[in-house]
Amino acid sequence: MPRKLSTLDPQRLDNQICFAVYSAAHAFNRVYKPLLDRLGLTYPQYLVMLVLWERDDVPVKDIGERLFLDSGTLTPLLKRLEAAHLVKRTRSSEDERQVLIALTPQGHALKEKARSVPPSILAASDCSVSELVAMKDEIVALRDRLNAVIGE
Amino acid sequence: MPRKLSTLDPQRLDNQICFAVYSAAHAFNRVYKPLLDRLGLTYPQYLVMLVLWERDDVPVKDIGERLFLDSGTLTPLLKRLEAAHLVKRTRSSEDERQVLIALTPQGHALKEKARSVPPSILAASDCSVSELVAMKDEIVALRDRLNAVIGE
């Protein structure tokens, strides 16, 4: 007989908050896909564009800190965005170690086309804005606590 | 001047619940990594093992429905678990289309070694069980609403 009731079993899949988060992330990805296809972006590329729409001409490292991604992920992704003529990569003249990422005119223009994305996601969430904001804040707080123990 | 205050701007990264979920999933992954390294598992492999520890001798499709993954992801992953002698893949005799996944003795035994994982995650979450359960239920409900609109 099992040591614990399954609803309390810490090794049960449905009791894992990590799986809830993992599977929700994939569900978001699938909802975003058709919307982003029309923009010619993948979801991680869309996140990079959100960062750059707030402020561009920033080094790769800044984007990485914002999105919790490293150069192994960002370098090839940014090269693809450059190949799509959405960004320009130029080595900084003040510090030759840095590569600055700037939006092209097309990159700036895409922000307008992307304006319909968040409302579509909101609709798919089938949830009030205030509920979503509350959930977001809780999830961000959890994420930050997890990230805090990574260097323990 | 910007059209909206940034705290309300739907195109601002920090206002995206999807990014909260996405970045929390990666944070979980990083916390799990050192724990799972000792078991010789990656995080998605750990999820498959959680499914199989509940019930094994199941077709690939069942695992996929449980984890929201398809054969393109699972086939190579299961081959790696087989190479690690944790599962055995055998074609069903009743329905030759299906490949049944069964745990090996080592696969069963790993469940005991994995028992320390959930408490470590709980500790890293720095949060009460009841709060985590409440968050999990909210996230699962959101995930299910998102998945519901995928075939719209």
Added chain:
DNA sequence: CCAGATTCAATTGCGAACAATTAAATGTGA
């Protein structure tokens, strides 16, 4: 001034994740 440490991006290699296709087995209706 300069040797050694640090920072930054790029690279390599591996394991997901998924779309699209393929091939084989099974199910179905006329």
Added chain:
DNA sequence: TCACATTTAATTGTTCGCAATTGAATCTGG
């Protein structure tokens, strides 16, 4: 029965995500 559709895994190709390493530029202490 048998042509045709459906189901199931496997395969192929592209893109992430990260660990580990490399190499160049910059910083720092003596």
